[in-house]
Amino acid sequence: MKRLKAKIAYDGSGFAGYQVQPESRTVQAELMKVLKNIHKGETIQVVASGRTDSKVHATGQVIHFDTPLSIPMSGWLKALNVLLPEDIRVFEIEEADPAFHARYHTARKTYRYKWDRSSIISPFTRNYMVHVKQKPNIEAMRKAAEAVLGTHDFSSFCAANTAVVDKVRTVRRLEFEEHGEELHMVIEGTGFLYNMVRIIAGTMMEIGTGRRKASEMAGIIAGADRSLAGKTAAAHGLYLENVEYES
Amino acid sequence: MKRLKAKIAYDGSGFAGYQVQPESRTVQAELMKVLKNIHKGETIQVVASGRTDSKVHATGQVIHFDTPLSIPMSGWLKALNVLLPEDIRVFEIEEADPAFHARYHTARKTYRYKWDRSSIISPFTRNYMVHVKQKPNIEAMRKAAEAVLGTHDFSSFCAANTAVVDKVRTVRRLEFEEHGEELHMVIEGTGFLYNMVRIIAGTMMEIGTGRRKASEMAGIIAGADRSLAGKTAAAHGLYLENVEYES
Numbered sequence: 001m002k003r004l005k006a007k008i009a010y011d012g013s014g015f016a017g018y019q020v021q022p023e024s025r026t027v028q029a030e031l032m033k034v035l036k037n038i039h040k041g042e043t044i045q046v047v048a049s050g051r052t053d054s055k056v057h058a059t060g061q062v063i064h065f066d067t068p069l070s071i072p073m074s075g076w077l078k079a080l081n082v083l084l085p086e087d088i089r090v091f092e093i094e095e096a097d098p099a100f101h102a103r104y105h106t107a108r109k110t111y112r113y114k115w116d117r118s119s120i121i122s123p124f125t126r127n128y129m130v131h132v133k134q135k136p137n138i139e140a141m142r143k144a145a146e147a148v149l150g151t152h153d154f155s156s157f158c159a160a161n162t163a164v165v166d167k168v169r170t171v172r173r174l175e176f177e178e179h180g181e182e183l184h185m186v187i188e189g190t191g192f193l194y195n196m197v198r199i200i201a202g203t204m205m206e207i208g209t210g211r212r213k214a215s216e217m218a219g220i221i222a223g224a225d226r227s228l229a230g231k232t233a234a235a236h237g238l239y240l241e242n243v244e245y246e247s
Numbered sequence: 248m249k250r251l252k253a254k255i256a257y258d259g260s261g262f263a264g265y266q267v268q269p270e271s272r273t274v275q276a277e278l279m280k281v282l283k284n285i286h287k288g289e290t291i292q293v294v295a296s297g298r299t300d301s302k303v304h305a306t307g308q309v310i311h312f313d314t315p316l317s318i319p320m321s322g323w324l325k326a327l328n329v330l331l332p333e334d335i336r337v338f339e340i341e342e343a344d345p346a347f348h349a350r351y352h353t354a355r356k357t358y359r360y361k362w363d364r365s366s367i368i369s370p371f372t373r374n375y376m377v378h379v380k381q382k383p384n385i386e387a388m389r390k391a392a393e394a395v396l397g398t399h400d401f402s403s404f405c406a407a408n409t410a411v412v413d414k415v416r417t418v419r420r421l422e423f424e425e426h427g428e429e430l431h432m433v434i435e436g437t438g439f440l441y442n443m444v445r446i447i448a449g450t451m452m453e454i455g456t457g458r459r460k461a462s463e464m465a466g467i468i469a470g471a472d473r474s475l476a477g478k479t480a481a482a483h484g485l486y487l488e489n490v491e492y493e494s
Contacts, residue, residue, distance in 0.1 A: 011370040057371070077367075086373040120324075123258040124304070126333040128371065 004076065005064050005096035011087040012057040012236065013127040019051040027052075027061075027088060034083040035065060047102045049109065049243040053195075055235035057128070060110075060242040064102040100245070108172065109192060110242040113185040113201040113233065129182065130237035136183065136208025138176050143214035144207045145174040147221060148200065155224035157200050158193035159232070167193055167224075174200075186241075195232050203230030251323065252311045252343035258334040259304040259483065260374040266298040274299075274308075274335060281330040282312060294349045296356065296490040300442075302482035304375070307357075309490040311349040347492070355419065356439060357489040360432040360448040360480065376429065377484035383430065383455025385423050390461040391454045392421040394468060395447065402471035404447050405440035406479070414440055414471075421447075433488075442479050450477030 008031075016024035020032070028046055035044035049062045071079070073093050080090045116122070116129040117136070151170040158167055173188035185201055203220065206212045212230065220228045255278075263271035267279070275293055282291035296309045318326070320340050327337045363369070363376040364383070398417040405414055420435035432448055450467065453459045459477065467475045 009370050011373075081367060086368075087370045089367050089370050091367055120328060120336050120338055121333075123256050123334045123336050124375065126258075 001066050001068050001098075003064055003066050003096045003098050003100055005062065005094055005100060005102065006076075006080075006090050007092040008061050008063060009059045009089050009091060010057065010061065011127075012052065012055045014087050015054065017052060017054040017056070018048055018058075018061070027058075030085055030088055031063065031065075034080060035067075037083060038079060039067070039069065049102050049106050049240075052238075052240055053235050055127075056238045056240070057236075058240040059112075061240050062102050062243040062245075064096060064100060102243075105245045106191070106243055107246045108188055108190055108242075108244040109240070110173075110186065110188040111192070111197045112239045112241045113187075113197060114237050114239065115183045115185075115205070116181055117183055118181045127236050130234045132183070132205060132209070134209045136205060137210065138178070138183065138208065140210075140214040141176055141185075141204045141208045144204060144217040145176070147217040148174050152221050153224050154193055154196055154221070156220050156226055156229045157196045157203070158226060159195040159199075160226045162194045164193060169193060169196070188242075198233045198235065198238060199226075199229050199231075201233035201237065205233065206230040248313050248315050248345075250311055250313050250343045250345050250347055252309065252341055252347060252349065253323075253327075253337050254339040255308050255310060256306045256336050256338060257304065257308065258374075259299065259302045261334050262301065264299060264301040264303070265295055265305075265308070274305075277332055277335055278310065278312075281327060282314075284330060285326060286314065286316065296349050296353050296487075299485075299487055300482050302374075303485045303487070304483075305487040306359075307489040308487050309349050309492075311343060311347060349490075352492045353438070353490055354493045355435055355437055355489075355491040356487070357420075357433065357435040358439070358444045359486045359488045360434075360444060361484050361486070362430045362432075362452070363428055364430055365428040374483050377481045379430070379452060379456070381456045383452060384457065385425070385430065385455065387457075387461040388423055388432075388451045388455045391451060391464040392423070394464040395421050399468050400471050401440055401443055401468070403467050403473055403476045404443045404450070405473060406442040406446075407473045409441045411440060416440060416443070435489075445480045445482065445485060446473075446476050446478075448480035448484065452480065453477040 010027050015027050018027045020026050020028045031046045044065050046063050046065045076093045114129040115132045116125055117132055121131040148171050153167050154169050155167045169191050171189040175186045177184040207214050257274050262274050265274045267273050267275045278293045291312050293310050293312045323340045361376040362379045363372055364379055368378040395418050400414050401416050402414045416438050418436040422433045424431040454461050
């Protein structure tokens with residue numbers, strides 16, 4: 001039995017999220033369907049670095065699964081990309097240590113949130129960026145980012161209905177990049193609470209558009225209360241970009 | 248009564264082409280539905296520079312319609328973009344001469360055909376570019392382009408079932424642009440026959456991948472027979488980019 005680790009990308013537009021759910025098209029279900037096909041009807045469990053919500057995209061999701069088959073890695077890459085639907089692609093696959101675990105051994109994750117500042121949003125980006133009509137003040141957003149960096153109790157940036165008890169996380173990088181009319185928020189951390197990136201993005205845009213002040217961010221974090229932060233930004237602007245593992 | 252001229256873009260993925268057809272979602276039908284709504288139930292005819300096929304995109308399609316309403320242009324722009332589905336956007340609208348005709352008065356059109364040369368195509372571009380696995384020889388394609396430029400009988404590059412009699416057209420520009428892994432063919436002409444751009448793109452890619460020689464292009468045109476040219480390239484790589492009018 002070999003444990004294989006793969007880096008995959010998916011367009012979240014056509015999925016009810018990553019995780020298997022009855023009656024819904026999900027990324028995990030599509031992966032398992034193809035692996036079952038390759039394994040002649042045997043069910044193969046697939047473990048990802050974490051689930052992503054409906055409409056959320058991935059450019060660098062990592063999964064693992066175990067297989068008794070002896071197929072060279074180039075064969076796996078080809079077979080998976082032939083059998084998978086076109087909105088999921090496998091970019092890399094390699095044999096991993098049998099003890100490797102795509103979820104438990106994550107060391108860092110990077111997410112990207114994309115806004116489009118065009119006065120009229122292109123019909124081609126409607127599922128891939130969130131339209132912001134008012135030009136945001138990026139300097140204010142960068143100032144607020146300073147308060148987010150580091151290790152904090154991120155209760156204010158966690159969906160209220162979560163079961164997680166320890167809400168302390170570390171944000172190592174929080175940057176805003178301008179690419180033409182696109183504005184990206186890139187955030188890297190040791191782990192993220194449920195909806196944390198989208199609530200940070202939503203709060204940041206409220207600061208960028210002047211509905212809140214950059215100086216409020218420290219107090220929002222310190223208050224450790226979801227009601228203090230801004231709205232959860234829309235799912236279709238979010239991309240899971242990279243997952244790094246303990247070496 | 249005023250004649251309005253608008254520049255529109257649409258993502259062709261969700262449409263059975265531009266032109267109204269029973270039981271199908273088309274760009275023209277969506278435009279007419281919204282105009283009927285704005286005109287309190289009155290049917291408003293919409294005329295485009297030309298139809299586009301199912302899955303073909305537009306970044307610069309031009310339409311005209313007549314209206315008895317006195318709405319400022321900024322109001323038209325806002326109303327249309329609020330009421331239209333997100334895969335159609337209006338970028339410009341202006342009052343035109345009452346004699347202006349979006350189809351009859353076209354002087355030049357520009358189309359762009361997009362290929363993706365990545366070894367694995369991104370899930371985000373699957374509806375917007377055509378994957379070409381073998382790296383094409385762009386110099387050969389540029390050499391073949393020289394034979395296409397100018398005024399010719401383009402019967403070899405016209406879908407066989409067309410009713411058009413005069414198949415002489417003028418290609419004024421035919422260029423290949425590289426943008427990272429993307430390869431674009433940009434073609435500008437005084438008019439195009441049905442499927443002409445897609446048959447030129449398909450033939451060019453056969454030249455680029457060595458299945459035909461660049462030197463064959465002149466003979467393909469001179470033969471004036473559809474069976475001499477290559478396959479019709481897939482619809483989803485094609486964009487109507489610009490329409491210019493007689494001044």
